[in-house]
Amino acid sequence: MDLDQLWKNTQEELRVVLAPAVYQTFVAKTQLISLQNSEAIIACSNAYLCDLNQKRYYELFKSAFDNQTKKDNRLKFIVQEIIKNEDSNGLASSPLFSYQPKSSATHFTQAGLHPNYTFENLVVGNSNNFAYAAAQGVIKNPGLSYNPFFLWGGVGVGKTHLMQAIGHELLKNNPDLKIKYFPAETFGNELINALKTKAINQFKNKYRQLDCILVDDIQFLAGKEYIQEEFFHTFNALHLAGKQVILTSDRKPGDIKELEDRLVSRFMGGLTVDIQPPDLEMRSAIIQQKAQNKGIDLTFEAVQFLADNIQSNIRDIEGKIQELAVISLAQNHKLVDIDLVQKHFSSQNGSLSSAFSSSSPRLNARHLLSVCAKYFNLKTGDLCGSSRKKELVTARHITAYLLLTEIKLPLKEVGELLGGRDHTSIMHARDKVAADLQTSPPLKELINQIKNSL
Ligand code: ADP
Ligand code: MG
Numbered sequence: 001m002d003l004d005q006l007w008k009n010t011q012e013e014l015r016v017v018l019a020p021a022v023y024q025t026f027v028a029k030t031q032l033i034s035l036q037n038s039e040a041i042i043a044c045s046n047a048y049l050c051d052l053n054q055k056r057y058y059e060l061f062k063s064a065f066d067n068q069t070k071k072d073n074r075l076k077f078i079v080q081e082i083i084k085n086e087d088s089n090g091l092a093s094s095p096l097f098s099y100q101p102k103s104s105a106t107h108f109t110q111a112g113l114h115p116n117y118t119f120e121n122l123v124v125g126n127s128n129n130f131a132y133a134a135a136q137g138v139i140k141n142p143g144l145s146y147n148p149f150f151l152w153g154g155v156g157v158g159k160t161h162l163m164q165a166i167g168h169e170l171l172k173n174n175p176d177l178k179i180k181y182f183p184a185e186t187f188g189n190e191l192i193n194a195l196k197t198k199a200i201n202q203f204k205n206k207y208r209q210l211d212c213i214l215v216d217d218i219q220f221l222a223g224k225e226y227i228q229e230e231f232f233h234t235f236n237a238l239h240l241a242g243k244q245v246i247l248t249s250d251r252k253p254g255d256i257k258e259l260e261d262r263l264v265s266r267f268m269g270g271l272t273v274d275i276q277p278p279d280l281e282m283r284s285a286i287i288q289q290k291a292q293n294k295g296i297d298l299t300f301e302a303v304q305f306l307a308d309n310i311q312s313n314i315r316d317i318e319g320k321i322q323e324l325a326v327i328s329l330a331q332n333h334k335l336v337d338i339d340l341v342q343k344h345f346s347s348q349n350g351s352l353s354s355a356f357s358s359s360s361p362r363l364n365a366r367h368l369l370s371v372c373a374k375y376f377n378l379k380t381g382d383l384c385g386s387s388r389k390k391e392l393v394t395a396r397h398i399t400a401y402l403l404l405t406e407i408k409l410p411l412k413e414v415g416e417l418l419g420g421r422d423h424t425s426i427m428h429a430r431d432k433v434a435a436d437l438q439t440s441p442p443l444k445e446l447i448n449q450i451k452n453s454l
Contacts, residue, residue, distance in 0.1 A: 127277060
């Protein structure tokens with residue numbers, strides 16, 4: 001079997017067991033470049049990926065690869081450009097996402113779709129995987145599966161992006177589909193203009209002849225009775241004809257004040273799904289993806305630092321990555337490391353989210369992690385890694401204990417910070433250290449020393 005095929009099979013095996021975000025970010029962008037005497041050299045497209053795969057995902061890669069080769073292999077991850085192999089690129093390779101040349105770029109623009117808002121650019125993780133799965137249902141059976149499809153969530157969580165990604169797919173699958181994206185506000189403004197210019201019939205026809213409408217920020221209709229009335233009729237005309245309606249809002253239908261009951265019940269007649277702000281793992285994946293798109297090479301620690309500290313929304317992540325792009329260009333930095341990131345953002349007086357202040361539990365947690373790592377003569381990545389070596393496990397237990405008792409971080413967050421561990425294993429670590437403390441004066445002394453250097 002050739003190397004590409006062997007790696008493709010290994011990736012397939014991993015795809016089944018991993019969350020889509022993890023697969024897309026860490027596994028899809030790798031390539032097997034040589035295999036000699038059971039030593040496999042695997043290329044990763046940048047230093048961050050390389051580091052993370054070596055530290056956190058080594059065992060996963062190894063077990064899938066050993067399984068494919070029926071041998072006990074050693075894996076070595078190196079940084080090297082990946083020669084694009086469409087087939088091994090995960091989601092981008094599934095038939096659902098393959099481009100059909102029939103639809104030209106103007107097709108998408110005319111439909112009001114932004115070229116960047118595609119599934120290829122969308123990171124899928126815990127906060128949006130349900131919405132993502134439901135979107136696939138809409139794409140498979142437009143007008144039938146979930147109609148209307150109602151997406152809601154806070155600012156910058158990716159509602160517009162996901163909605164437009166569905167639009168792209170529908171249009172790729174059927175270039176003749178009459179599809180239109182528009183903010184609800186545009187609908188309102190056009191209606192008012194149509195009234196002024198006595199062109200109401202044209203207005204009605206324009207919207208009612210469509211096969212699919214993507215209406216963004218429908219909460220705009222709140223309190224605007226006349227616009228609601230017209231939208232209700234447009235909605236009904238399309239819905240009755242089996243046309244797909246996709247809506248977004250900053251809250252669920254029932255929570256939009258001054259929205260007529262009949263509209264609320266129409267909006268809830270299909271599938272209503274929310275998108276939550278991204279968790280730590282997803283933020284890391286998004287940071288990694290956005291940095292890669294801008295050609296910035298971030299170290300593992302730099303990505304973690306940013307993910308810990310930009311917790312507000314994805315638009316903010318993009319803003320910070322943009323700043324880093326400018327800095328890295330100006331300073332001719334090939335690799336952007338944590339020192340550079342910290343230096344830049346600390347000089348900005350809290351321009352990262354408020355979580356950036358020194359009172360932030362997250363930032364204190366990072367500090368504690370690095371103090372513990374230093375104390376045990378390890379790298380932070382080792383503490384957060386998957387190795388079960390005894391000295392690592394002990395250090396990890398003590399770190400977990402201190403994160404819980406000193407920083408008062410919740411169990412779940414400690415688990416996330418220490419490499420995505422389950423909260424029950426963190427609970428066991430805490431209980432074990434607490435029990436050992438009763439009988440072991442050296443352990444007590446050790447913990448005191450760490451506390452003093454915090
Ligand atoms: P919303 O409509 O919920 O306010 P947007 O869809 O406009 O948010 O997203 C804000 C920005 O964040 C956009 O530039 C979008 O591309 C990006 N973004 C949102 N969600 C994701 C994601 N899951 N993966 C990658 N980028 C995302
Ligand atoms: Mg939006």
